[in-house]
Amino acid sequence: MGDDLEREAPAAAVLPLLALRITAGPVELRGITDDLLGPLAELATDIHDRDFMPFTFPWSLTPAPDMARSVAQYHWGNRSRFSAQQWNADFAVFYDGELVGSQGFGAGHYLVTRTGETGSWLGRRFQGLGIGTAMRQVICAFAFDQLDARYVTSSAFADNPASLAVSRKAGYADNGTELRDRLGQPATLHRLLLEPARLVRYPHPLTVSGLAGFRQSIGLDGTTGLGPR
Ligand SMILES: CC(C)(COP(=O)(O)OP(=O)(O)OC[C@H]1O[C@@H](n2cnc3c(N)ncnc32)[C@H](O)[C@@H]1OP(=O)(O)O)[C@@H](O)C(=O)NCCC(=O)NCCS
Numbered sequence: 001m002g003d004d005l006e007r008e009a010p011a012a013a014v015l016p017l018l019a020l021r022i023t024a025g026p027v028e029l030r031g032i033t034d035d036l037l038g039p040l041a042e043l044a045t046d047i048h049d050r051d052f053m054p055f056t057f058p059w060s061l062t063p064a065p066d067m068a069r070s071v072a073q074y075h076w077g078n079r080s081r082f083s084a085q086q087w088n089a090d091f092a093v094f095y096d097g098e099l100v101g102s103q104g105f106g107a108g109h110y111l112v113t114r115t116g117e118t119g120s121w122l123g124r125r126f127q128g129l130g131i132g133t134a135m136r137q138v139i140c141a142f143a144f145d146q147l148d149a150r151y152v153t154s155s156a157f158a159d160n161p162a163s164l165a166v167s168r169k170a171g172y173a174d175n176g177t178e179l180r181d182r183l184g185q186p187a188t189l190h191r192l193l194l195e196p197a198r199l200v201r202y203p204h205p206l207t208v209s210g211l212a213g214f215r216q217s218i219g220l221d222g223t224t225g226l227g228p229r
Contacts, residue, residue, distance in 0.1 A: 015079055016213030017089055024138045025204030027131075029091035029103055032075050036092045039099050041071040043123035053182055054160045056189070060121070084219030085109060093122075093135050100126040103135045105143055105152075111219045114150035116143060120166075132166045137202035140170055144196040146211055148220065151193055158188040171198035 011033070012019035018031040032040065045064045048054055053061075062070045078088045088106035092099060101122035110116060118139055122132055136154075143149035154172060156163035157180075172192035180189045215221045 011079075012210070012213075015082060016210060016217045017079075017082070017087075019210035020089070020091075020214045021209045022091070022138060022142050023207045024134075024141075024202050026096045027134050027138050027202070027204070028094040028097075029135065029138060029142075030094065031210070032090055032092050032102075034072075036099070037072045037075060038068055040092055040102060041068040043099065043101060044071055044121070046124045047121050048124065052159070054121075054157060054163065056155070056180060056182075058183060082217070084111065084217070087218055089214075091139070093120075093131070095126070095131050095134075100131055101135075103139050105139050107218075110147075114148060115153060116147075116149060117153045117155070119154070127162065132162065133169050134202055136166050136170050137200065138206065140194060140199050141201055141206055142208065144199060145206065146208055147215070147218070149196070151195060153194070154192045155189050156192070157182065158190060164190060164192075167192045167194075169200060170194065171200045173198065 012031070018033050020029075020031045022029040030036070044060060044062075045067050047060050050061070059070065059074070075090065078090065082088070086108045087110070088104060090102055090104040090106075093101050093103050101120065103118070103120045105116045105118055107113070107116035118136060120132060120135060140152050143152050152172075153175065154163075154167050156167065158164075158177075172194040175191040175193035177191065178189050179186050181187075212221070
């Protein structure tokens, strides 16, 4: 972790995720520091129509006046629970320097399973432009190349063709279905699994900063530096 980033984001000294940056061509994934919470929440007020729910937890229905607090509390909650046993690495996604949405990669018992789940969203005006495919290809390459992942999983409801198409384009294979309670109605969730050899890579190479601290914080390369959990 560079000294500059620590000065910019002192919390990154204890939570290296906040100083992690992954760049590939026009795509940049940044650990979500406090200054990004407000702008992300603003984007999150317009992701999808109200009669369609793409998420397994319907957080995107939060009324606009409450969204900033809700988004902040979600990320602060993840920070407070971050441990090598269970972590969520959520990133703010920039495309050509503009904030467009969020890409996540989360895992439980990663040191044993080397498996994590991707999840993502874009502000509505940034959808359908290929950005969702690009950011997914980037996070998967990061997981395999920099975090030694064995598998990356994802899931999407059957009526979410854009998300299913992104997974297919990135190389994920079908991994079964399950029925979920979605706002009181049964809904089919498709599970997807990606192996390193099947990843369809983004054409631009990845540049990563803040990697050493992040790897340590999830228990790769010895001590987590986070204390006992
Ligand atoms: C899902 C999401 C991240 C995908 O990102 P995106 O940038 O919109 O997707 P892309 O532009 O990369 O498109 C991916 C593919 O989906 C296809 N697609 C998009 N909408 C589609 C639709 N309604 N029907 C069929 N295919 C569709 C595109 O044609 C494209 O395939 P192609 O390149 O072969 O034509 C984005 O649409 C989004 O944020 N949606 C709302 C939130 C959400 O669903 N999150 C995921 C929860 S599991």
